Amino acid sequence: MIAGILEWVGTTKWSVMLLESYYVWPLLESTHVVTLAFFVGTALMMDLRLVGIAFPGVPVTAFTGRLLPWTRFAFALMVATGLLLFYSSPLRYYNNIFFRLKIVLLLAAGLNIWLFHSRIHLEVEEWENDLRPPRAARIAGLVSIIVWTGVVFSGRLVAYNWFECEIQPQPGWVNFLAGCDAVGEEAMLEP
Amino acid sequence: MPEAWYPFFEWCEGTFLGSAVRESIYAFPLIEAVHLVALCVIGGAIIVVDLRMLGFGMKDQRIAELANHVRPWLVGGLVVMLSTGVLLFLGEAVKCFYNTAFWVKILTLPVALVFTFAVKGRLLDGLETGTRSRLLGSASLVLWLVVAAAGRWIGYS
Numbered sequence A: 001m002i003a004g005i006l007e008w009v010g011t012t013k014w015s016v017m018l019l020e021s022y023y024v025w026p027l028l029e030s031t032h033v034v035t036l037a038f039f040v041g042t043a044l045m046m047d048l049r050l051v052g053i054a055f056p057g058v059p060v061t062a063f064t065g066r067l068l069p070w071t072r073f074a075f076a077l078m079v080a081t082g083l084l085l086f087y088s089s090p091l092r093y094y095n096n097i098f099f100r101l102k103i104v105l106l107l108a109a110g111l112n113i114w115l116f117h118s119r120i121h122l123e124v125e126e127w128e129n130d131l132r133p134p135r136a137a138r139i140a141g142l143v144s145i146i147v148w149t150g151v152v153f154s155g156r157l158v159a160y161n162w163f164e165c166e167i168q169p170q171p172g173w174v175n176f177l178a179g180c181d182a183v184g185e186e187a188m189l190e191p
Numbered sequence B: 001m002p003e004a005w006y007p008f009f010e011w012c013e014g015t016f017l018g019s020a021v022r023e024s025i026y027a028f029p030l031i032e033a034v035h036l037v038a039l040c041v042i043g044g045a046i047i048v049v050d051l052r053m054l055g056f057g058m059k060d061q062r063i064a065e066l067a068n069h070v071r072p073w074l075v076g077g078l079v080v081m082l083s084t085g086v087l088l089f090l091g092e093a094v095k096c097f098y099n100t101a102f103w104v105k106i107l108t109l110p111v112a113l114v115f116t117f118a119v120k121g122r123l124l125d126g127l128e129t130g131t132r133s134r135l136l137g138s139a140s141l142v143l144w145l146v147v148a149a150a151g152r153w154i155g156y157s
Helices: A002-009 A013-020 A024-051 A060-088 A090-094 A097-118 A120-127 A135-160 A172-178 A180-189 B002-014 B016-023 B027-054 B063-091 B093-097 B100-122 B131-156
Strands: none
Touching (some): A002 A090, A013 A024, A024 A060, A024 A135, A024 B027, A024 B063, A024 B131, A060 B027, A097 A120, B002 B016, B002 B093, B016 B027, B016 B063, B063 B093, B100 B131
């Protein structure tokens, strides 16, 4: 059903215009990449401080207080451009195994952020000046570094999908994970 | 001037590394992904300091202090960036030769590097937020923005 809805979304006027545009799509994607460097970059600096390998002497609250609004701002731009890029070709991304991996990693990153802010960060005053923050904070920082690196990797590989549904035969697990069956059935229905 | 460089670009593409990058379907995308992660590290290191120079972000720290903290990450990021960038270039040097975005990037990059280390880097001691710091911070952001955006744009032509 999701595939059917997304296939319809991909036929709407604005979606087609976006995909076929000569400048808008590249502009959106370069904005996505620049805001990525801004967002992931500033988040990584904070993570390195949390892990305890950078910014000694700078309290963690300088990051979670002063810098975080800017990190969030870049994140908002990145999500907005990302959604528009998705809107340009929804079904193709939906059946892209790297895109699916990216979404899973994004959810993991979100969970990590929520755990950090709803628990560990509540007592930040007690350890904000520690060169080596408590174990839980260091783990949150490390998880963030790993997961966002994974998001960047899978995001870049979305464009090089070696497991495109149209390229068959693929191993069964690939078709399963990419949800290729739906496309296969629809393709067969066409004359 | 550019025409005279053509044989050099052709030679680059024919090098062992150039052919190796081209012949594997996995090499180019994976090197690109590493290039992109390094971009994030550099972006973070540059933006934390530049925002501060503009009077935003981590205002409780001195500009010079932040610049000292990010320096190893900036340099490390640049080392990875340049090595992966060279590999990507070797893989498609002739395409780059005919690519305007490539020339914009490759000519802005040395300017950005010299500006960051020889100009901005030397004026940090005791620098407070003011017109001078704001000018330095904006110039840095614009230069690196051009390098990053032109880099992405190489892939569109």
